[in-house]
Amino acid sequence: MSKLLRKPNLKETSPGVTIVHEVTSENSSLEYVGFKVIDLTPGSTYTEELAKVECCIVALTGKINVSDHEQAFKNIGTRESVFEKKPTDSVYVSNDRSFEVEAVSQARVALCYSPSFKQLPTMLIKAEDNGIENRGKYSNKRLVHNILPDSNPSANNLLVVEVFTESGNWSSYPPHKHDQDNLPNESFLEESYYHEMNPRQGFVFQRVYTDDRSIDETMAVENGDVVLVPAGYHPVGVPDGYESYYLNVMAGPTRIWKFHNEPAHEWILNRK
Numbered sequence: 177m178s179k180l181l182r183k184p185n186l187k188e189t190s191p192g193v194t195i196v197h198e199v200t201s202e203n204s205s206l207e208y209v210g211f212k213v214i215d216l217t218p219g220s221t222y223t224e225e226l227a228k229v230e231c232c233i234v235a236l237t238g239k240i241n242v243s244d245h246e247q248a249f250k251n252i253g254t255r256e257s258v259f260e261k262k263p264t265d266s267v268y269v270s271n272d273r274s275f276e277v278e279a280v281s282q283a284r285v286a287l288c289y290s291p292s293f294k295q296l297p298t299m300l301i302k303a304e305d306n307g308i309e310n311r312g313k314y315s316n317k318r319l320v321h322n323i324l325p326d327s328n329p330s331a332n333n334l335l336v337v338e339v340f341t342e343s344g345n346w347s348s349y350p351p352h353k354h355d356q357d358n359l360p361n362e363s364f365l366e367e368s369y370y371h372e373m374n375p376r377q378g379f380v381f382q383r384v385y386t387d388d389r390s391i392d393e394t395m396a397v398e399n400g401d402v403v404l405v406p407a408g409y410h411p412v413g414v415p416d417g418y419e420s421y422y423l424n425v426m427a428g429p430t431r432i433w434k435f436h437n438e439p440a441h442e443w444i445l446n447r448k
C-alpha cells in the first residue's frame with residue numbers, strides 16, 4: 177500500500193474518545209500539515225494543549241461544544257452527514273492555547289494543524305461564513321466550501337477547505353501542484369486529504385505525482401481514508417454512481433494558495 181495512503185486506525189484513548197487518524201511530522205513526511213480525526217460519543221470530551229501550532233477544529237458531523245477556556249462555543253456543527261452538503265461550523269485556536277471539545281451528540285471532528293508562532297484570537301468560523309464555489313464544467317464539476325481560505329486572516333499558516341465531487345466527475349483537476357516556494361508563480365503548500373464516500377462502499381482514484389515522477393502513486397481511496405500530498409499533482413477521479421467528499425488541510429512557509437496547473441492538461445480549462 178502506498179506510504180501516502182492512510183487507512184483509519186481506531187484507538188480509543190479515553191472513554192468515548194476514539195482517534196481515527198493522526199498525522200504528525202513524526203509519523204509522516206509532512207512538516208507543515210498535521211491532521212487528526214476523532215470520534216466522540218455524546219458527553220465525552222477531548223482536550224489538547226497547543227504548543228507552537230494552530231488548530232482548526234472542524235465539526236465534520238454531529239454537534240459539539242468547543243472551549244479554549246476563555247471563550248465557549250456551544251452546539252456547533254450543522255449536519256449528521258457530510259453529504260448533506262451544508263457548510264459546517266469550525267473553531268480556530270492559535271498557538272500556546274488549550275482547548276476542549278465536548279460531544280453534544282455522536283460527533284466526528286477533524287483537527288487541522290500547522291506551525292504557528294504569533295498567537296491570534298480564537299475564532300468561531302460559522303457555517304454561513306464559508307465561501308461557497310461551484311467550480312468546473314463538463315465532468316470536472318465540484319462544490320467547494322472554503323472554511324479557512326487564504327483570504328481569511330484568522331490564521332497564521334493554516335488553510336482548510338472541503339470539496340464535494342459528483343458521480344463520474346473529477347476534482348483537483350486538471351492536475352495542479354503547489355510544491356515550489358516560488359511566489360508569485362507558485363506557493364509551497366503541503367496538503368492532506370480526508371476522504372468520505374457515498375455510498376460508503378465506494379472508492380475514488382487519486383494520483384499523487386511530481387514532474388520528475390520521483391513521486392508517482394495512484395491509489396484506490398476508500399471511505400475514511402487519508403491521502404498525504406508532500407509534493408506534486410494530486411487529481412481525484414470519482415467512479416459513476418458515487419459521490420466523493422474530502423477535507424483538505426494545506427500549510428507551508430507562506431499562507432498563499434498559488435497553484436500551478438500541469439501544462440499538458442491545462443487545455444481542459446479552455447473548453448467552451
Ligand SMILES: O=C[C@H](O)[C@@H](O)[C@H](O)CC(=O)O
Nearest residue numbers: 311318337339347348349424
Ligand atoms: O489544492 C487544493 C486541493 O487540491 C483541492 O482543494 C482542489 O483545489 C479542489 C478543486 O478545485 O477541485
